[in-house]
Amino acid sequence: MTYFRPNINDMSGYAPGEQPPPEAKVIKLNTNENPYPPSPEALKVLQELPGELLRRYPDPMAKAFCQAASQVLGVPADWILVGNGSDDLLTMIVRACTEPLRQVVYPMPTYVLYRTLSQIQGAEFVEVPYHEDYSLPVEQLIAAQGAVTFIASPNSPSGTIVPVELLDKLARQLSGVLVVDEAYVDFAESDALELVKQHDNVIILRTLSKGYSMAGLRLGFGVANPVLLEGLIKVKDSYNVDAVASAVGAAAIADQSHKNANSEKIKASRSQMARELEKLGFYVLPSQANFLLAQSPSGNAQHLYETLKQRGILVRYFNQPRLDDKLRITIGTPEQNETLIKVLGNVLTSAMSQPNSH
The missing domain is CATH 3.40.640.10 (Type I PLP-dependent aspartate aminotransferase-like (Major domain))
Incomplete structure (x- = not known):
């Protein structure tokens, strides 16, 4: 028995990005929030x-x-x-x-x-x-x-x-x-x-x-x-x-001056993060948003997403065609971005040193 229209039964609902509780100690770069305070x-x-x-x-x-x-x-x-x-x-x-x-x-x-x-x-x-x-x-x-x-x-x-x-x-x-x-x-x-x-x-x-x-x-x-x-x-x-x-x-x-000042900071960080990701071997699409879509050098974006999550950094992974080898990364504060790049570098280096890595 169902109470719903056939199209509702057949669909899966929209799944928003993970929202940890406010007190959680995580670097949250998965839902494109602005890292700076409101006006x-x-x-x-x-x-x-x-x-x-x-x-x-x-x-x-x-x-x-x-x-x-x-x-x-x-x-x-x-x-x-x-x-x-x-x-x-x-x-x-x-x-x-x-x-x-x-x-x-x-x-x-x-x-x-x-x-x-x-x-x-x-x-x-x-x-x-x-x-x-x-x-x-x-x-x-x-x-x-x-x-x-x-x-x-x-x-x-x-x-x-x-x-x-x-x-x-x-x-x-x-x-x-x-x-x-x-x-x-x-x-x-x-x-x-x-x-x-x-x-x-x-x-x-x-x-x-x-x-x-x-x-x-x-x-x-x-x-x-x-x-x-x-x-x-x-x-x-x-x-x-x-x-x-x-x-x-x-x-x-x-x-507007408050919004524009924050946007300029984010744009500067976006350029810097794109350069840092490229140094790590990622292919990064040119972005005009407050995030980057980065193709993993290892191809195993899901593994990177899960490893980052274990280390307290949330990014967005989409398990769908054309996106399943990429991560979408929100631009955070300079400190958050630096931590992300450092952890990603360590993860990729340790993956390379594994005896089974190709």
Whole structure:
């Protein structure tokens, strides 16, 4: 006996990266959190929140946050829709735009939640393989003509970015919605925000989880023409963003200098870590995110992942095609990065000295 729809029985749910308890003594480089503290301005708002804010229902559209984001991004406030993390926006888009005969399309490997949400909705999904160098298979994506096409840029887990000209070409030639998921844009050299002004079928997604050091707050947002947002508003939960997140998030996004300073530190560490990994024999993809995808010199990425975990360092391992010989490593503080490189060096050296090693 089952209580669930056949598609729910048949699927496996999304598995987030391992979250050890806060008191655990580990170096956590597995879920792309920012290693630096959030904005002091945001923390001040959090500490001074009046109880009345908790007693009442929140503003259903989180207008305080929309106003702050509007100032920063230079788009009208009514072009912004806020969610409980950008994952909430992904759910709204799939819920509003797809059904069994309306396909979801995306390149692979990418963020696997796109597949999970499609399966929940009972929508067909088309996974188009990325080229070997992670350049975008534009023509195949256009040919698929999805009701929704998801492009993460920078992409996870590769860290690679899609040139805005290619996204513009997609937007012009797709009949459905183009979702540009810019969760990692705060570490990139460019963005695609201008496309929402040129195309009413484009929505750009952003989050406070990465650049703003607020993964625990769960606040993300979409930017699109109000005509596109109108359909998403119909399917969102009534009060999907709580009063605390809206107030604290507004202060965080207003403090651009704090976010930018942290992003610059992470970008500098990213370059250094890429060089150190390459010295150890890893092949590292060029990244514009706050992580690196590194191909193990021994090919045995799972063994490296497990050995690092035993030594108190968490990185991300994906047991799936094209990723099972690689590790995705979040950029930590300089001290954390140094420890990781040192331990990896020791592990690889001891593996080389084993009599059975090839």
